């Protein structure tokens with residue numbers, strides 16, 4: 001069970017210090033938005049390169065951009081350990097996943113809530129992680145979409161015994177994480193739940209324990 005907090009709801013003018021508040025996180029999830037694939041605009045490659053110089057944390061990049069084929073490899077070259085592109089945006093997802101892996105990062109594909117897993121089932125052998133959005137991509141602090149739970153179960157079945165992580169992203173909190181874990185997720189993005197809590201690192205531990213407990217029965 002991995003907890004990968006999103007810094008979207010952190011103080012974006014103090015990123016290095018905000019990241020240092022979550023030492024027990026399994027990775028730092030960085031949301032790149034381009035005001036094209038999604039309505040929002042966050043940060044891009046130069047900021048990720050700067051973050052890389054300030055932390056040894058594993059960097060988990062979530063690209064919500066129109067042209068991942070053009071930009072995703074550069075994030076791997078910048079030292080990110082995991083790079084996720086949206087299947088709705090990628091023009092050549094097989095080539096892109098192979099390029100990310102060739103550059104030494106884990107390749108991952110993301111699906112928005114309305115995108116069925118079955119249409120990219122044959123890509124599973126090309127990726128190290130599948131990210132299932134549990135909100136419409138674009139903003140932090142949205143309500144978790146229970147309609148995605150059957151897709152989490154279906155994806156877990158399709159993964160079978162392969163070593164492919166299943167990440168959920170959007171509205172994951174102390175209230176919703178157990179549902180995700182029971183459905184088969186093993187990697188959890190939590191943005192506002194972590195950074196709006198008084199003790200973000202304690203929240204990371206609490207979320208992990210809640211997910212583990214949900215799978216223990």
Ligand SMILES: O=C(CO)[C@H](O)[C@H](O)COP(=O)(O)O
Nearest residue numbers: 137138140141170171191192
């Ligand atoms: O990709 C995202 C939004 O598109 C974010 O990672 C996600 O929304 C995290 O924030 P929260 O936990 O507050 O929903």
Ligand SMILES: [Fe+2]
Nearest residue numbers: 031062169189
């Ligand atoms: Fe994200």
